[in-house]
Amino acid sequence: MERKDTPTAMKKLMIGNEAVARGLYEGGCRFISSYPGTPSTEITEFAAKNDAITCEWAPNEKVACEAAFGASLAGVRSACAMKHVGLNVAADPLFTLSYTGVNAGMVICVADDPAMHSSQNEQDSRHYAIAAKVPMLEPADSAEALAFAKCAYQLSEEFDTVVLLRTCTRIAHSQSIVEEGEPLPLPTLPYEKNAAKYVMMPGNAKRRHPVVEERTEKLTAFAETTDLNREELTEGAAIGIICSGTAYQYVKEAAGDTVSVLKLGLVNPLPVERIKAFAKKVDRLIVCEELDPVIETHCRNIGLAVEGKSLFSMIGEFSQNTVAKALGLPVKEGYTLDEALPVRPPVMCAGCPHRGMYYTLAKNKITVIGDIGCYTLGATPPLSSVDTTLCMGASVSGIHGFNRASANRAAGKTVAVIGDSTFMHSGMTGLVNIAYNASNSTVIILDNSITGMTGHQQNPTTGYNIKGDPAAKVDLETLCRALGIDRVRVVDPYDLAACDKALKEELAYEGPSVIISRRPCVLLKSVKTKPALVIDADKCRGCKMCMKLGCPAISMKNGKARIDATLCVGCDVCEQLCHFDAIGKAQ
């Protein structure tokens, strides 16, 4: 293989999220407020490494979006980043932000997760752009992620609107080559009181709605000519494919030199004449888009004969082979093994502080109304403890309805579990409801003192901000009492007897109660772990009691339990379960 001689000094390999962070900076962004969510989290983390930008973690996406709006109003270009389901939480400000428009530019970065690598649903955030009537950009690699994030501020200020920047997992977490550019000049847009624009009560909002409709017309005209959308024609090609984002890369890989392509970078609003003109140049018009038929529906609405979801699924991610198969092109084959392989699902880590509490819940056959986080893994075998998981905060709200609807018959056998960060995000209002409506419900806050699943982000209960500097620390016990819960107790989840006692006592109590199951995430660098435990093979009877914990460090070999010393952190939970004193410290 020959090497190219291109100079590479300016080139950097960046994940899409880092490129977005760089693009926001170059676009003049000086304030970012976000809530972590895979695959969007690193946008804010990378931006926080740039001292020019004030970056913050907010308790949830609605707060983040509203904080970013405040900064825009004050004349500072701002952004917030969230995963697709986070935009549900921020939808309330979004829809009326469409009416107020902005002062300085504002960008909402939203990351979809087709194939649900780390999400509870596969929703398509393009529907929000259409419903809220705001423009949406969609990059196809890291270089475009940077360019589009920067461009978003120009659009935001030119068209007086918040701009959505949509990515998906394969853009957000794929690295490709980026060249950094020069930052745009910063705006001087002092705040000026303008109630007709910024106070959205009915009289004013009625006058703003026509402005929104006019803006969509102007943006549609812009879509007809902007370089954000481009044709890549192949001479003599019978097939024309309209695509955007990662689907564009799959189309180019599978059929780039045999089809013509209309690549859309501005995915809302969509052009009309430009698509019609492209359709005239080909015999067969196809839309290749992951998730919902948004572009396809637009093509039908403007009277075009088009194929889309008749060829491509609405489910999951695509690939080059997806495109090749749809077009009837040959695909390569690999190897097929005859043996069925054991699956390898994600598991709670060895020493995870959630395990002791989940074991206690499983042992007592408790119905568990669950929530979103690492601890959702408590639903998997062998603990199989969690009964339902819906969305952020739904455990605390849901248990009240569950218990109330069963006339409290279920009380005594039901708990809600929620993490510390999720409780800050949207668990508090549910707890107020429990107190206010005198619910006979027990809520367990699984406090591992960090936002775990997304990779260790600080939150208002940890006492540190995004930079790792000391910050105001919410005291969960005081907070729960202030919300109206009189019975609040703390338990160490590594102490199985204490967990069992706390659970039984709180379930027996008639009225609302909170158990805070507190121990920091074992993966935190600040946590000192203990030496690995060992099994005394002479004492082990192979009863598999320790296997009930589902600890990845413990397995059975030749009828005896075995502890993997590279994984075990000496949490001692299995030692408490062993009836034969076979587990202990290495001599």
Added chain:
Amino acid sequence: MKTTNIMIVGVGGQGSLLASKLLGRLLVDEGYDVKVSEVHGMSQRGGSVVTYVRFGDTVTSPIIDEGEADFIVSFEKLEAARYAAYLAKDGKVIVNTQEIDPMPVITGAVSYPTDILEAFAAKGAVIDSFDALAVATEAGSSRAVNIALMGRLAGYLPIPYEKWLTAIQNTVAPKFVAVNEKAFSLGYHA
């Protein structure tokens, strides 16, 4: 030049992200167009993980599809077999012979397959297996399995040995450079 496809597969937490970071940086410095795609989040918690690394003149798709992988570098034996469908007919598998039981094996629902690499090889695949955990431990840290495997991969790629060492110095924390250089060397010569 044709795009070269390398899949790095293993168990979440084994250090595949560092391996792909090293490889990506090295390939960019060598002047190639490069794309690296991986998934963060839930699968990092002990699940099966996969990273796609592609390089050449121009790389379009960020992912590698079935039948396209020129190399599968597997951090664990069972995981090498899991991605068999992705291996090109003339591709090679570089595999750490370490076994890590997945949860269905731990719970006793199924057993860890025996002779799985032999079955893979019997289908005609070229398999280069070695005990990377032993190599890493010999180098001074069981965490250096990732770099030991990169050392083995280096023998198949057209990039000078010393360029890899420079990339290691630029990627890992200073206090771990010596251990990782040794793991790389032992993996390369193993």
